[in-house]
Amino acid sequence: MKNKKFINSKAAEKFLDKSKTALDASGYIKGIKKKNKVLLSQAITLCESTKKEDHLLAEQILEASNAYQHKTLRIGITGSPGVGKSTFIEYLGNYLIEKGKKIAVLAVDPSSKITKGSILGDKTRMTNLSKNENAFIRPTASGSQLGGVARSTQETISLCEMAGYEIIIVETVGVGQSEYLVHSMTDVFLLLIQPGAGDELQGIKKGIVEMADVIVVNKADGDKIHDARQAKASYAKAIHLLSKRPDDWTVQVQSCSSLEQTGVEDIWDSVSTYKNHLIKRKEFIKKRKSQNLNFFQRSLKEGIWDLIFAKSQINKAVTELKTQILNGKINPFTASSLLLKKIQKLL
Numbered sequence: 381m382k383n384k385k386f387i388n389s390k391a392a393e394k395f396l397d398k399s400k401t402a403l404d405a406s407g408y409i410k411g412i413k414k415k416n417k418v419l420l421s422q423a424i425t426l427c428e429s430t431k432k433e434d435h436l437l438a439e440q441i442l443e444a445s446n447a448y449q450h451k452t453l454r455i456g457i458t459g460s461p462g463v464g465k466s467t468f469i470e471y472l473g474n475y476l477i478e479k480g481k482k483i484a485v486l487a488v489d490p491s492s493k494i495t496k497g498s499i500l501g502d503k504t505r506m507t508n509l510s511k512n513e514n515a516f517i518r519p520t521a522s523g524s525q526l527g528g529v530a531r532s533t534q535e536t537i538s539l540c541e542m543a544g545y546e547i548i549i550v551e552t553v554g555v556g557q558s559e560y561l562v563h564s565m566t567d568v569f570l571l572l573i574q575p576g577a578g579d580e581l582q583g584i585k586k587g588i589v590e591m592a593d594v595i596v597v598n599k600a601d602g603d604k605i606h607d608a609r610q611a612k613a614s615y616a617k618a619i620h621l622l623s624k625r626p627d628d629w630t631v632q633v634q635s636c637s638s639l640e641q642t643g644v645e646d647i648w649d650s651v652s653t654y655k656n657h658l659i660k661r662k663e664f665i666k667k668r669k670s671q672n673l674n675f676f677q678r679s680l681k682e683g684i685w686d687l688i689f690a691k692s693q694i695n696k697a698v699t700e701l702k703t704q705i706l707n708g709k710i711n712p713f714t715a716s717s718l719l720l721k722k723i724q725k726l727l
């Protein structure tokens with residue numbers, strides 16, 4: 381084993397200050413298992429890296445993570461921008477830490493521009509949590525490719541579990557596909573809404589409401605208390621209109637004020653009830669299996685894509701075909717079929 385002297389986490393920390401890439405996989409694994417946050421962060425950076433050698437090392441580290449995922453709970457949190465997701469996570473996170481849990485908070489944002497703002501925003505909104513030794517906060521890699529973000533987020537979840545974080549909270553940042561992505565990698569999905577936006581679904585797509593396991597009306601405080609009660613009642617009614625779920629769960633609607641810190645107990649009760657419901661019906665393990673399959677399929681697609689586009693003749697053909705499409709010289713159907721034939725020849 382290389383770098384044996386660095387498996388002690390303190391020594392590793394010191395060493396990493398000087399050289400960030402000196403540890404081998406077993407050094408990282410031992411450090412992460414010892415809950416060394418510096419090494420955990422470094423390993424996540426390796427997962428997010430686009431360099432091949434970094435990812436190879438990340439894969440070796442991840443091999444050790446399998447044994448750690450069984451006792452954890454992965455919670456996805458979504459909601460319109462400004463609904464209070466980060467503030468709620470700070471509140472929920474601190475509540476769980478008081479209950480003796482260790483929690484990790486990740487954010488998924490497929491668009492790199494928004495992520496930069498969110499890193500700053502979340503650091504200021506999760507001030508208590510970010511200082512707590514039982515919490516680990518990590519905004520997910522920014523990246524223009526959804527596939528890359530998805531892969532590194534799922535890898536990050538596994539690394540956090542290996543580091544002993546029992547509850548992994550994933551916040552969706554930005555609107556768009558990130559909700560579907562986070563839903564596909566978590567066990568429980570929470571939708572946050574706010575009162576006073578009328579009966580309509582506040583611009584939230586019906587599909588998102590259908591994915592929610594627990595709906596939380598946040599900002600139930602001040603002069604919004606009455607509206608919050610109304611929103612809670614109308615959502616509770618509305619969910620009965622949704623089609624029956626395959627897991628036979630009746631979505632629970634709760635309310636809270638993340639600012640005044642009220643209502644988290646009922647929300648946690650709903651989350652725990654849902655988790656137990658899944659376990660009783662053996663759906664929990666099924667969900668985890670499908671998360672693994674999703675991951676496999678997504679990384680496979682992405683890997684194949686990378687392999688194909690690493691070929692210069694394909695890249696060249698794509699550029700030429702794009703120009704021809706734009707100039708109206710070829711229709712997109714013929715162009716894609718031509719390209720596929722070219723790719724087929726390479727296989």
Ligand SMILES: Nc1nc2c(ncn2[C@@H]2O[C@H](COP(=O)(O)OP(=O)(O)OP(=O)(O)O)[C@@H](O)[C@H]2O)c(=O)[nH]1
Nearest residue numbers: 460461462463464465466467598599600637638639
């Ligand atoms: N009155 C009230 N304000 C709240 C509550 N929770 C959050 N806010 C405020 O709502 C604003 C947005 O909160 P964030 O936690 O940043 O919301 P977010 O959903 O994470 O926002 P994005 O990450 O930008 O999508 C902030 O000004 C918060 O102080 C609450 O329970 N009550």
Ligand SMILES: [Mg+2]
Nearest residue numbers: 465466502551
């Ligand atoms: Mg936020």
